[in-house]
Amino acid sequence: MSTNQTTTNDDEEKIVTCSELLEQIDDEEAELDRERALYGNCDTDTCTYAQGYVHRQALFVCMTCYNNNNEQLAGVCAACAFHCHSNHEVNELYTRRFFRCDCGNSKLSHQPCKLYSVRNLYCKK
Numbered sequence: 550m551s552t553n554q555t556t557t558n559d560d561e562e563k564i565v566t567c568s569e570l571l572e573q574i575d576d577e578e579a580e581l582d583r584e585r586a587l588y589g590n591c592d593t594d595t596c597t598y599a600q601g602y603v604h605r606q607a608l609f610v611c612m613t614c615y616n617n618n619n620e621q622l623a624g625v626c627a628a629c630a631f632h633c634h635s636n637h638e639v640n641e642l643y644t645r646r647f648f649r650c651d652c653g654n655s656k657l658s659h660q661p662c663k664l665y666s667v668r669n670l671y672c673k674k
């Protein structure tokens with residue numbers, strides 16, 4: 550029994566030169582720099598409340614909480630937008646300077662912060 554082994558272009562590894570690799574790395578680093586500048590190097594797993602008024606961070610507003618008889622708009626950090634308000638209508642307001650997350654405070658007392666539970670003890674009405 551003989552087997553025909555044919556090699557297609559899909560099976561071959563693409564050859565990359567060192568200069569192409571360095572160019573790709575530079576492009577990726579430039580993209581990361583743009584993202585850091587736009588989003589303030591945000592962390593999507595940690596509420597920023599404990600950091601105080603952050604120099605620059607991504608800011609989100611929860612329209613669902615605002616429309617549910619809340620009289621004020623409240624801003625939340627990226628982590629709270631993803632974790633605490635994940636099933637809500639959340640709008641991104643890009644980055645803001647010297648902002649502190651409102652998730653779980655008196656503006657959003659009906660919505661406890663899932664990421665910074667210590668804060669919920671101090672923010673109850």
